[in-house]
Amino acid sequence: MDFTIILQAGIASGTVLLFATIGELFAERSGVMNLGVEGMMLIGAMSAFSTTIATGNPWLGVIVAMLFAGLISQIHAFIVITLQADQVVSGLSLTFLGVGISLVLGEGLSKAGTVSLLPNFSIPLLTLIPIIGKIFFTNQSILVYFGYLLVPLSWYYINRTRPGLHLRAVGEYPSATDALGINVFRMRYFYVFVGGMLAGLAGATISLAVSPGWFSELTTGGQGWIAIGLVIFAQWDPIRAAVGAYAFGALRRLILDIQGPLVLFGLANPFYYNPYLGFFLQMLPYLFTVVVLVIGSREAMRKRIGAPAALGNPYIRGERGK
Amino acid sequence: MTEQSSSKSEVPLIVEMRGIVKRFPGVLANDHVDFKLLHGEIHGLLGENGAGKSTLMNVLAGLYRQEAGTIFVNGEPKVFSSPRDAIQAGIGMVHQHFMLVPSQTVTENILLGLDDPRFFLRLPEYDAKVAALGERFGLKVDPRAKIWQLSVGEQQRVEILKMLYRGVDVLIMDEPTAVLAPQEIEGLFVTLRAMIAQGKSVIFISHKLQEVSAIADRVSVLRRGVCTASGVPSKGVSRQELARLMVGREVVFSIDKKPSNPQGVVLEVNDIYAENDKGLPALRGVSLNVRAGEIVGVAGVAGNGQSEISQVISGMRQCKQGQVLLNGDKVSNRNTLFGIQHGMAYVPEDRTHVGSAPNLSITDNVIMKNYRKPPISHNGLLDMKAATRLANELKTAYDIIVPSVSTPVRLLSGGNLQRVILAREISGLPAFMVAVQPTRGLDVGAIEGVQRLLLAQREAGAAVLLISEELEELLSLSDRIYVIYEGKIMGEVKVEGGETDEGLVDVIGQMMTGTPLDQIQKEGAVAQ
Numbered sequence: 087m088d089f090t091i092i093l094q095a096g097i098a099s100g101t102v103l104l105f106a107t108i109g110e111l112f113a114e115r116s117g118v119m120n121l122g123v124e125g126m127m128l129i130g131a132m133s134a135f136s137t138t139i140a141t142g143n144p145w146l147g148v149i150v151a152m153l154f155a156g157l158i159s160q161i162h163a164f165i166v167i168t169l170q171a172d173q174v175v176s177g178l179s180l181t182f183l184g185v186g187i188s189l190v191l192g193e194g195l196s197k198a199g200t201v202s203l204l205p206n207f208s209i210p211l212l213t214l215i216p217i218i219g220k221i222f223f224t225n226q227s228i229l230v231y232f233g234y235l236l237v238p239l240s241w242y243y244i245n246r247t248r249p250g251l252h253l254r255a256v257g258e259y260p261s262a263t264d265a266l267g268i269n270v271f272r273m274r275y276f277y278v279f280v281g282g283m284l285a286g287l288a289g290a291t292i293s294l295a296v297s298p299g300w301f302s303e304l305t306t307g308g309q310g311w312i313a314i315g316l317v318i319f320a321q322w323d324p325i326r327a328a329v330g331a332y333a334f335g336a337l338r339r340l341i342l343d344i345q346g347p348l349v350l351f352g353l354a355n356p357f358y359y360n361p362y363l364g365f366f367l368q369m370l371p372y373l374f375t376v377v378v379l380v381i382g383s384r385e386a387m388r389k390r391i392g393a394p395a396a397l398g399n400p401y402i403r404g405e406r407g408k
Numbered sequence: 409m410t411e412q413s414s415s416k417s418e419v420p421l422i423v424e425m426r427g428i429v430k431r432f433p434g435v436l437a438n439d440h441v442d443f444k445l446l447h448g449e450i451h452g453l454l455g456e457n458g459a460g461k462s463t464l465m466n467v468l469a470g471l472y473r474q475e476a477g478t479i480f481v482n483g484e485p486k487v488f489s490s491p492r493d494a495i496q497a498g499i500g501m502v503h504q505h506f507m508l509v510p511s512q513t514v515t516e517n518i519l520l521g522l523d524d525p526r527f528f529l530r531l532p533e534y535d536a537k538v539a540a541l542g543e544r545f546g547l548k549v550d551p552r553a554k555i556w557q558l559s560v561g562e563q564q565r566v567e568i569l570k571m572l573y574r575g576v577d578v579l580i581m582d583e584p585t586a587v588l589a590p591q592e593i594e595g596l597f598v599t600l601r602a603m604i605a606q607g608k609s610v611i612f613i614s615h616k617l618q619e620v621s622a623i624a625d626r627v628s629v630l631r632r633g634v635c636t637a638s639g640v641p642s643k644g645v646s647r648q649e650l651a652r653l654m655v656g657r658e659v660v661f662s663i664d665k666k667p668s669n670p671q672g673v674v675l676e677v678n679d680i681y682a683e684n685d686k687g688l689p690a691l692r693g694v695s696l697n698v699r700a701g702e703i704v705g706v707a708g709v710a711g712n713g714q715s716e717i718s719q720v721i722s723g724m725r726q727c728k729q730g731q732v733l734l735n736g737d738k739v740s741n742r743n744t745l746f747g748i749q750h751g752m753a754y755v756p757e758d759r760t761h762v763g764s765a766p767n768l769s770i771t772d773n774v775i776m777k778n779y780r781k782p783p784i785s786h787n788g789l790l791d792m793k794a795a796t797r798l799a800n801e802l803k804t805a806y807d808i809i810v811p812s813v814s815t816p817v818r819l820l821s822g823g824n825l826q827r828v829i830l831a832r833e834i835s836g837l838p839a840f841m842v843a844v845q846p847t848r849g850l851d852v853g854a855i856e857g858v859q860r861l862l863l864a865q866r867e868a869g870a871a872v873l874l875i876s877e878e879l880e881e882l883l884s885l886s887d888r889i890y891v892i893y894e895g896k897i898m899g900e901v902k903v904e905g906g907e908t909d910e911g912l913v914d915v916i917g918q919m920m921t922g923t924p925l926d927q928i929q930k931e932g933a934v935a936q
Contacts, residue, residue, distance in 0.1 A: 246528065246529050246531075247527050247528055247529055248519070248525050248526065248527055248528075248529060249527070250529075251512070251516055251519065251520060251529060252520065252521075254509070254511070254512060255509045255512065255516075255520050258509045258510065258511055258512070259507070259508070259509045259510070261507065262507035262508060262509060262520070263509075263520065263521070265471075265491050265507050266491070266492070266507075266520050266521030266522075267490060267491070267492035267521050268520070268521050392511070395510070395511075
């Protein structure tokens with residue numbers, strides 16, 4: 087096995103997680119948890135693929151995917167921000183809604199054949215760097231490169247700009263922000279929309295770049311849930327999110343690829359001869375997600391890892407007797 | 409008071425509120441209130457809790473909208489639909505509960521909501537601006553510090569800076585001293601005077617008479633939503649007179665206390681060691697006792713182990729070593745129910761979360777300790793009729809002012825809530841009661857009521873342990889006082905006759921700062 091090839095593919099696969107994780111990170115920083123990432127990703131993957139089939143233009147597919155997923159996210163926004171319903175329940179229903187819509191609209195798409203994909207290219211000069219050049223800058227999709235830019239930009243936006251300051255404040259102490267004339271509701275709607283768009287982009291990244299095609303709900307295969315776990319693992323920081331996303335992308339590839347060869351390190355490959363071991367390996371990322379979610383839901387631990395203080399709480403204006 | 413405003417007509421009015429009316433469901437919070445603020449004065453706004461002071465000022469700060477009445481700023485009528493409008497007109501308010509984002513720095517908090525850094529924050533530049541502003545008004549605070557790292561006093565300074573940075577001319581301070589230590593209060597007063605010297609005006613909301621007479625140039629008083637005094641110069645009015653305007657009747661400042669007649673020891677605390685929430689040692693060998701028919705005080709600066717003592721005694725905290733005996737039964741490191749069944753009453757420091765269940769009704773809250781037995785329950789079933797009857801009896805007996813006992817206690821004022829808790833605790837006829845800060849944050853009338861209830865317990869033969877940071881209160885109620893410093897008892901003094909004795913206060917003060925009593929006495933003997 088050539089590990090640089092696995093890592094190279096892992097970066098591409100991690101880009102999917104990266105977009106979804108950063109998107110959820112923005113929504114959660116504003117105080118809204120959206121457990122509907124999986125559903126929004128499926129919507130994105132489906133609409134990107136079908137738009138590209140219909141028009142032959144993958145870029146149009148990306149745009150439609152982002153807008154459609156963003157639109158779906160606004161259902162969640164309306165329910166939890168305006169109607170102040172429970173974020174967990176609404177987010178879970180959004181997942182089911184997204185899965186349902188994409189299965190209905192994607193009916194027959196899996197037999198549609200191949201489509202024109204987003205371009206892959208290498209970055210001159212940077213490819214010459216040993217190992218790193220091969221893994222990060224050789225024959226990657228344009229979306230992978232966009233992912234590289236998104237990470238520092240997100241970090242800078244959150245920590246070093248005025249809108250980022252407002253975003254952090256809204257998630258920490260909405261009533262203080264409101265008292266200073268910032269519209270809490272509008273900001274939360276906006277960042278839930280951003281989260282939806284990035285989840286849509288993550289879906290489009292799967293169906294138009296990383297593993298092209300439409301395989302119904304197996305297209306995303308639960309990566310939306312891993313993204314939600316990664317946000318907690320990342321402690322709501324884009325740079326840590328990138329580390330986590332790429333690591334999990336690489337792990338995903340490794341688990342797939344390790345089952346291929348007959349011989350591993352000079353020994354008979356147990357993962358080839360015993361498929362159950364492979365299933366066990368495939369379970370591991372989700373086990374991680376469960377553990378991280380359990381940790382993230384403990385109040386004391388949340389404080390220590392720096393969760394936005396108002397995460398999960400609807401903002402109710404001017405409540406007397408508080 | 410019209411003659412005063414005309415005689416001072418050379419000083420311009422900066423704010424005038426005329427005929428302000430504000431209603432909340434079931435309450436007329438402001439009933440045609442007039443208020444005048446002169447340029448460059450500190451104006452004290454006095455009133456009991458629930459008198460409508462904060463409501464009136466929230467109207468002025470744009471947080472509430474008045475139902476009738478007009479606000480004039482520099483003679484022009486203004487309509488504020490949000491705090492932002494009020495700030496634009498030069499009026500800013502520092503609320504009792506700070507509105508600061510804990511995870512952000514001082515400068516970030518100050519810049520929040522402003523248009524000035526358009527997109528890029530460029531924090532170092534603004535750190536310098538904030539530091540310069542702080543320098544100008546004597547508000548020292550590190551602009552780069554995160555809010556959670558700051559003390560309450562420093563956070564208050566950030567709130568003031570936030571308003572000054574927005575260029576307000578009128579600063580409304582809502583109960584600013586409630587959260588401060590004595591030294592910090594002095595610092596705040598210095599700051600307020602510095603602001604006046606630089607041409608700002610201050611409205612100082614308080615229910616503490618001493619503070620208002622110390623800092624304010626003029627005083628207005630509200631009682632039950634009505635203005636009972638408007639702009640009286642604070643020099644020309646006595647504390648008694650102000651108190652009468654606040655509560656509508658004469659307040660007796662010295663409490664009549666019968667001579668003590670203590671019986672046998674009820675509570676014995678033997679050499680207790682315990683840790684605080686952070687796992688650090690909080691109590692290091694505390695021993696004390698309380699006899700029937702006496703009030704024993706525990707004095708000390710906040711955070712020297714007072715909360716932990718009360719928690720160990722009530723069974724809410726485990727101790728590592730030592731034991732607490734109640735009438736000879738060990739109550740420490742057992743559950744709270746054991747203490748309750750053996751005659752322990754507990755008036756905790758945190759009224760809203762430990763002392764009561766905020767969303768439950770008065771009825772539910774008063775039966776919380778005796779719901780297990782008749783007449784409240786029979787064979788495991790609650791008799792809600794009996795419970796309501798009991799609640800109504802207590803409501804009358806303890807003067808709890810609410811329309812109905814089904815009201816959730818979160819809607820009660822501090823004084824009423826404390827009366828609900830005391831009603832529950834006292835009605836169980838306890839042998840021993842530990843009360844922590846029972847009058848903190850209450851207004852004059854309510855403080856007096858609570859103190860009388862504690863004295864009544866003493867007269868009824870109960871043992872009372874009173875843990876308080878108000879030395880005056882301890883001196884007027886207690887028969888003996890223990891002083892605690894860093895989890896150790898520095899000494900015990902007797903209080904004779906209840907009057908304030910200069911020498912006694914001095915000795916207690918020295919113990920509060922860490923000098924043990926025997927050392928003070930030794931030095932005293934050497935000096936003589």
